Amino acid sequence: MLVLDRVSKTYPNAVQALGGVSVEVEPGEIVAVIGGSGCGKSTLLRAISGLDPASAGTVLLDGERISAPHQKIGIIFQEPRLLPWLKVAGNVGFGLGDRPKQERAARVATALKRVGLADQAAAWPRELSGGQAQRVAIARALVPRPEVLLLDEPFSALDAFTRTDLQAHLLDLWADAKPTLILVTHDVDEAIVLADRVMVMCPRPGRIFDEIAVDLPRPRDRQSAAFDFVKRRVLAALDRSLSRAVAPADGEAKASAGAALWW
Amino acid sequence: MSLVTMTIAAEQRGTVPAERTAAKKWTRLARPALGLVLPVTLAVVWEFVVRMGWASGRLAPPPSVIFQEFVDLARSGDLQRNTLVTLGRVAAGFGCGVAVATIVGAAAGYSPVIRRLLDPSLQALRAIPSIAWVPLFVLWLGIFEASKITLIAVGVFFPVYLGVMGAIQSVDRKLVEVGRAFRLSDVQMVRRILLPAVLPAYVIALRSGLGLGWMFVAAAELLGASEGLGYLLLDGQELGKPAEIVAAIVAFAVVGKATDWLIAFAAAPFLRWEDVVRQE
Structure with a gap:
């Protein structure tokens, strides 16, 4: 179980990016974190990953305190960040450096087959399309079998079709070992399609404003009334989160707050 | 008649790619060779000029x-x-x-x-x-x-x-x-x-x-x-x-x-x- 207890982050320039976030995430749960820009979503994710540890509060994974990158936690960034000097297979096996060669090759082959890129094992990253490269990044993060997989706006740089495709694919891959997924996104549809629970964050300082459970059976139909109902709730929460964050006198920002999310 | 045209067509289809790869091979060889044209020409010309006795070639040997x-x-x-x-x-x-x-x-x-x-x-x-x-x-x-x-x-x-x-x-x-x-x-x-x-x-x-x-x-x-x-x-x-x-x-x-x-x-x-x- 992943437990965040009053996690705060203050940068050296005294900007408080996170103001005490406390959450409990069950193993195998999929949580989407959504919010306007500057609400600390990415900061929260980086604190959980141990790349940028919290300045106060604790992150506990199965009772173990996380203050540096951990073997049980994988992360996928907005860009694939593949190493250009390694072929696709080398990139997928990057996290298995300590394993015997044979095991590594077998696990890489399985992972590549699983993401549908078995025929690209010997390709260079530059030869891949954006969607393929992100799939390689997903395979690379999943190969060490993390208990928690963090995703920082992983599909936001992709075109709409590839994005929906990869969202479905991610769920499919998740079903293999059911790791905990924490997904930062600014796409409301994406959050509702994937998550068991949507956490809405608000800025200055970043904290959790509202939590909305998504109790829909998978695969979820984006056109259904139930989906639309949840979407309205999330949008309303987002709207309120941004209005409350700005001073009441600041009328202009209040009016445009909801629209800001649709960029 | 139709058979003949068909054979010709087939032959052409067969030869065209071969010709194309041959042409490609030539351009691949010719491209670096292009850089040699100037120095080789100059050398040949200078050799010729000295051989003909138009220049002594004492300070600039052929x-x-x-x-x-x-x-x-x-x-x-x-x-x-x-x-x-x-x-x-x-x-x-x-x-x-x-x-x-x-x-x-x-x-x-x-x-x-x-x-x-x-x-x-x-x-x-x-x-x-x-x-x-x-x-x-x-x-x-x-x-x-x-x-x-x-x-x-x-x-x-x-x-x-x-x-x-x-x-x-x-x-x-x-x-x-x-x-x-x-x-x-x-x-x-x-x-x-x-x-x-x-x-x-x-x-x-x-x-x-x-x-x-x-x-x-x-x-x-x-x-x-x-x-x-x-x-x-x-x-x-x-x-x-x-x-x-x-x-x-x-x-x-x-x-x-x-x-x-x-x-x-x-x-x-x-x-x-x-x-x-x-x-x-």
Whole structure:
């Protein structure tokens, strides 16, 4: 179980990016974190990953305190960040450096087959399309079998079709070992399609404003009334989160707050 | 009738790709050959002009005379001996220069404190024309090998130092973060992320350093040597043998290009991932 207890982050320039976030995430749960820009979503994710540890509060994974990158936690960034000097297979096996060669090759082959890129094992990253490269990044993060997989706006740089495709694919891959997924996104549809629970964050300082459970059976139909109902709730929460964050006198920002999310 | 046209069509279909690949092969061979047209034409024309007696060719010897000089120098062993001496000096100077430049450049690229400490002084030293060091090096180190090798090493140092420092500073922070996320140790980080990331720029730095190394070996040998390709230049000048000078120049060009190619060749397997970009 992943437990965040009053996690705060203050940068050296005294900007408080996170103001005490406390959450409990069950193993195998999929949580989407959504919010306007500057609400600390990415900061929260980086604190959980141990790349940028919290300045106060604790992150506990199965009772173990996380203050540096951990073997049980994988992360996928907005860009694939593949190493250009390694072929696709080398990139997928990057996290298995300590394993015997044979095991590594077998696990890489399985992972590549699983993401549908078995025929690209010997390709260079530059030869891949954006969607393929992100799939390689997903395979690379999943190969060490993390208990928690963090995703920082992983599909936001992709075109709409590839994005929906990869969202479905991610769920499919998740079903293999059911790791905990924490997904930062600014796409409301994406959050509702994937998550068991949507956490809405608000800025200055970043904290959790509202939590909305998504109790829909998978695969979820984006056109259904139930989906639309949840979407309205999330949008309303987002709207309120941004209005409350700005001073009441600041009328202009209040009016445009909801629209800001649709960029 | 229809059968005939069909056969012709089939034949054409069969031959066209073959012709096309043949044509491609020709252009692939012809493209580098295009660069040879100018020098070869000039050489042939000059040979012809001298043969016809329109010019004496005493100060600018025709290709055949230069070739004869090469053969003579090779037969007497002078060419091999002097080339080896020069090559040895370049190798020693290049080795020292690269070793120091790599360590200092890596330290300056990695640590801002070291960079602020060393870089201004090194940039100031870089502004000095390296030949200006010669009198000092001769006073300090004598007129034999040590001063020459030091001069070459100084020439090699700066491009390699700048290249290494710049390459390390410009390593993609996002890739370093991937290394951190996979919990690489410091040694692994250097071996698996930093080294491969800086290698392309490092190879370029080595090649420009080597080019300067050849420049400075010629300068060092011209300023006083009893053997080496630079000595052949000097010898040719003093004895009025232009063919010997040109032969030494050609030897410089050939050996210099060969060593440059050697670096490029040795690095190629590690830089194959870059080729993808170049081919596209």
